[in-house]
Amino acid sequence: MSGKKAYNVAIVGATGAVGGKILTILQDRQFPIESLKLLSSKRSAGKKILFNNEEVTVEEATPDSFTGVDIAFFSAGGSISKKLAKKAVDAGAVVVDNTSAYRMDEGVPLVVPEVNEGDLKNHKGLISNPNCSTIQMVAALKPIQSAYGLNRVIVSTYQAVSGAGNAACNELEEQSKQYLNNEEMKAELLPVGGDKNHYPIAFNALPQIDVFGENGYTFEEMKMINETKKIMHAQELPVAATCVRLPFFTSHAESVYIEVNQDGLTVNDIWKVLDGAEGVILEDNPSTQTYPTPLSAANKDEVFVGRVRKDLDNKKGFHLWVVSDNLVKGAALNTVQIAESLIKNNWL
Amino acid sequence: MSGKKAYNVAIVGATGAVGGKILTILQDRQFPIESLKLLSSKRSAGKKILFNNEEVTVEEATPDSFTGVDIAFFSAGGSISKKLAKKAVDAGAVVVDNTSAYRMDEGVPLVVPEVNEGDLKNHKGLISNPNCSTIQMVAALKPIQSAYGLNRVIVSTYQAVSGAGNAACNELEEQSKQYLNNEEMKAELLPVGGDKNHYPIAFNALPQIDVFGENGYTFEEMKMINETKKIMHAQELPVAATCVRLPFFTSHAESVYIEVNQDGLTVNDIWKVLDGAEGVILEDNPSTQTYPTPLSAANKDEVFVGRVRKDLDNKKGFHLWVVSDNLVKGAALNTVQIAESLIKNNWL
Numbered sequence: 001m002s003g004k005k006a007y008n009v010a011i012v013g014a015t016g017a018v019g020g021k022i023l024t025i026l027q028d029r030q031f032p033i034e035s036l037k038l039l040s041s042k043r044s045a046g047k048k049i050l051f052n053n054e055e056v057t058v059e060e061a062t063p064d065s066f067t068g069v070d071i072a073f074f075s076a077g078g079s080i081s082k083k084l085a086k087k088a089v090d091a092g093a094v095v096v097d098n099t100s101a102y103r104m105d106e107g108v109p110l111v112v113p114e115v116n117e118g119d120l121k122n123h124k125g126l127i128s129n130p131n132c133s134t135i136q137m138v139a140a141l142k143p144i145q146s147a148y149g150l151n152r153v154i155v156s157t158y159q160a161v162s163g164a165g166n167a168a169c170n171e172l173e174e175q176s177k178q179y180l181n182n183e184e185m186k187a188e189l190l191p192v193g194g195d196k197n198h199y200p201i202a203f204n205a206l207p208q209i210d211v212f213g214e215n216g217y218t219f220e221e222m223k224m225i226n227e228t229k230k231i232m233h234a235q236e237l238p239v240a241a242t243c244v245r246l247p248f249f250t251s252h253a254e255s256v257y258i259e260v261n262q263d264g265l266t267v268n269d270i271w272k273v274l275d276g277a278e279g280v281i282l283e284d285n286p287s288t289q290t291y292p293t294p295l296s297a298a299n300k301d302e303v304f305v306g307r308v309r310k311d312l313d314n315k316k317g318f319h320l321w322v323v324s325d326n327l328v329k330g331a332a333l334n335t336v337q338i339a340e341s342l343i344k345n346n347w348l
Numbered sequence: 349m350s351g352k353k354a355y356n357v358a359i360v361g362a363t364g365a366v367g368g369k370i371l372t373i374l375q376d377r378q379f380p381i382e383s384l385k386l387l388s389s390k391r392s393a394g395k396k397i398l399f400n401n402e403e404v405t406v407e408e409a410t411p412d413s414f415t416g417v418d419i420a421f422f423s424a425g426g427s428i429s430k431k432l433a434k435k436a437v438d439a440g441a442v443v444v445d446n447t448s449a450y451r452m453d454e455g456v457p458l459v460v461p462e463v464n465e466g467d468l469k470n471h472k473g474l475i476s477n478p479n480c481s482t483i484q485m486v487a488a489l490k491p492i493q494s495a496y497g498l499n500r501v502i503v504s505t506y507q508a509v510s511g512a513g514n515a516a517c518n519e520l521e522e523q524s525k526q527y528l529n530n531e532e533m534k535a536e537l538l539p540v541g542g543d544k545n546h547y548p549i550a551f552n553a554l555p556q557i558d559v560f561g562e563n564g565y566t567f568e569e570m571k572m573i574n575e576t577k578k579i580m581h582a583q584e585l586p587v588a589a590t591c592v593r594l595p596f597f598t599s600h601a602e603s604v605y606i607e608v609n610q611d612g613l614t615v616n617d618i619w620k621v622l623d624g625a626e627g628v629i630l631e632d633n634p635s636t637q638t639y640p641t642p643l644s645a646a647n648k649d650e651v652f653v654g655r656v657r658k659d660l661d662n663k664k665g666f667h668l669w670v671v672s673d674n675l676v677k678g679a680a681l682n683t684v685q686i687a688e689s690l691i692k693n694n695w696l
Contacts, residue, residue, distance in 0.1 A: 152661075156504035156603035158553050158592065176524055197637045203596040204643040205506050207603075207655050207669045212634035216615065216657045225660065238661030242603040242669065244506065247595055248551040255504035255555075255590040257605075267564065286560035289545045295552040307555050309564045312573065313500075313586030321555045321590065 006034035007343075010069045010093065012061050012084065013076030014038035015047060017166045018098055021332035022073050027052055031336060032343070039065055040076070066091035070348070071339050074098060075331070089125035094348055096127050096338050098331055100219075103128040103227060110230050112334060113341045114278040115142040120338065120347050127338055132330030133157050133220065133243065133252050134227040139303040139329070140322045141258065143277040144270060145232060149261025151316065153239040155224065158246050158253040159209060160294060161201060163326050164190060168201075169249050175202035176247070191245055206245040218243055251294035252330060254322040263315045270308050270318055279329070284308050292323035300325055301333055354382035355691075358417045358441065360409050360432065361424030362386035363395055365514045366446055369680035370421050375400055379684060380691070387413055388424070414439035418696065419687050422446060423679070437473035442696055444475050444686045446679055448567075451476040451575060458578050460682060461689045462626040463490040468686065468695055475686055480678030481505050481568065481591065481600050482575040487651040487677070488670045489606065491625040492618060493580060497609025499664065501587045503572065506594050506601040507557060508642060509549060511674050512538060516549075517597050523550035524595070539593055554593040566591060599642035600678060602670040611663050618656050618666055627677070632656050640671035648673055649681055 009026070013019040019040075026033065038049055039061035047058040059065065061080065066072060066088040074081045074088075075098035085095045085102065102108045109119040110128045115138050120127065130138070137155060144150060161168040167189055175185040179202050187198040191208040199206055210219035217225075224241040228234075275282045283292045284306040292304035303324040311317025324330055342348040357374070361367040367388075374381065386397055387409035395406040407413065409428065414420060414436040422429045422436075423446035433443045433450070450456045457467040458476045463486050468475060478486070485503060492498060509516040515537055523533040527550050535546040539556040547554055558567035565573075572589040576582075623630045631640045632654040640652030651672040659665025672678055690696040 154502060154605050158506070158594070173528065176528060180521065180525060195637060199641060200643060204641050205594065205596065205601050206641060207601070207639050208637060216634050240605065240659055240661070240665070240667065242655065242667055244603065246506070246553065248553065253553050253555070255592065257502050257588065286564050289539070289543060289556060291555050293547060293552050293554060295548060307590065311588055313588070317588070319588065319590055
């Protein structure tokens with residue numbers, strides 16, 4: 001397929017929060033598209049979406065949708081990927097899957113191009129896009145790992161509701177209005193649509209993202225732990241995560257404690273490797289109150305790092321504050337960047 | 349003064365967020381009050397406040413306000429405490445100061461009664477109430493420290509705007525309305541009233557509470573670090589903190605990583621010492637999605653702990669989620685409990 005100038009592209013989940021972002025990003029980055037197929041559930045089929053000023057009608061995604069498709073972006077939830085991603089591969093498409101369905105499968109590359117682009121080389125048609133909270137963390141940690149080694153990661157997250165989709169954004173908006181009007185807040189979705197109980201997110205914090213596993217960690221926490229090791233090629237790296245949903249719409253923030261593998265490093269040494277690192281922007285100056293926030297990072301492509309501090313007790317310890325738009329670099333942009341990398345390297 | 353049945357009480361900062369809570373708590377707990385003096389800035393003097401169904405007129409706080417006062421609660425900011433607290437002590441009052449003015453001074457007890465009540469015994473008239481984010485953390489850590497020892501603490505906070513006073517609550521409310529109405533948000537106060545720049549808090553997160561010190565940590569972070577060591581009598585305990593302001597009105601939450609001083613402990617061992625600990629309520633059951641949140645802890649007296657997990661790599665490591673009302677146990681209640689302890693132990 002190499003040498004081809006433009007590609008037949010399909011998007012599964014085109015009407016969702018991430019699908020919409022993928023469309024915008026394909027358009028903004030002038031991705032070389034020969035034809036575009038927008039796929040969704042039966043419910044959303046028939047909708048019309050503008051792409052490059054042309055109306056595209058959304059079709060229902062079926063096992064037969066992928067004939068002639070070169071690249072299929074999947075972001076319609078894990079169960080849809082389980083049902084259709086391998087059909088798409090069988091039909092000859094390369095799938096970039098934005099769900100957790102195949103991320104930890106051996107033989108499925110899990111890729112953040114700035115971190116482990118080389119893992120794409122030997123793909124077998126199916127490539128996974130990592131979890132949003134993982135992507136931004138490994139993008140920030142990679143330059144540090146490369147320069148100084150990494151012995152330990154402990155992260156506490158501050159995650160936006162858009163990670164749970166458009167309906168969660170609506171829920172935050174509605175509950176916020178209810179609260180400000182002294183009305184009772186209606187909680188029907190968060191923390192997890194499919195779980196038993198729902199709690200208000202407006203003016204609150206929910207220490208649960210995705211369902212709980214047997215070990216007391218949530219699936220979101222285990223994703224951060226396991227995906228980080230896979231992407232960074234560091235199975236022995238101790239990673240711990242606590243994931244918390246918060247009442248803002250866009251961008252995840254992360255308070256990250258790391259231990260590097262060298263004594264005597266300074267904040268300057270960390271700044272030096274982050275400043276100018278691919279996809280990373282250093283925003284860190286206490287004297288001017290410069291640090292990234294969810295609002296300042298919204299709709300931007302990069303991963304922003306600030307509040308770099310040396311631990312006061314552990315000579316190898318540092319603290320970072322990492323913020324990125326969870327729908328852009330955390331999802332849609334990274335997905336598109338994977339496809340761009342495949343094309344650039346003739347790995348499609 | 350021991351043996352006295354009721355006390356002449358003064359509240360400095362009676363019209364503020366914490367002062368108002370102190371009044372409510374004194375009333376609810378039927379604190380033995382002989383006379384009540386409500387003090388404030390000149391600006392608020394003359395206001396009338398109901399206490400036990402009687403109107404009390406707020407007076408301007410001056411160096412001469414404390415004649416005949418037995419117990420003076422200060423919560424009008426550090427500069428007022430610096431100006432007036434020692435005058436009150438000279439006039440014969442015992443001062444419980446809710447500001448950071450004297451907390452780290454040698455000879456000034458810094459007390460959470462459940463943790464280090466004995467430190468009150470040799471007070472010299474001036475007692476400090478710790479920082480809100482510190483109080484709830486040490487209340488949760490003390491039973492663990494006592495049972496198993498404590499080698500390390502790393503905390504990331506999720507703090508309510510009410511910690512910055514009533515004006516900050518108004519700012520969150522106004523900005524939320526502006527955002528929901530598609531108007532520009534006006535930021536005039538947070539993250540820190542006296543600092544140069546102001547950023548919106550509504551639908552955002554600000555990784556700055558209080559001003560920055562030379563070492564890149566904020567004063568809030570250094571308060572958590574230094575106060576924890578003083579209260580827990582653990583000068584050698586490595587404590588690290590990252591403090592973040594979030595868009596909710598009430599309760600601070602904390603993601604706390606600890607290393608205990610014993611191998612082989614289980615989550616059950618941690619649950620055992622937290623369950624029934626004084627002032628602590630364990631709310632931790634993943635199978636029923638039971639965990640504390642800022643909204644669930646609001647207006648309650650206790651410190652709530654959930655999400656207890658064993659670290660997956662460090663045999664001595666555990667993760668906790670600690671939530672408490674920052675104006676109640678984090679400020680007003682602890683202040684009143686200090687006074688109650690002085691009375692109970694004849695240490696006034």
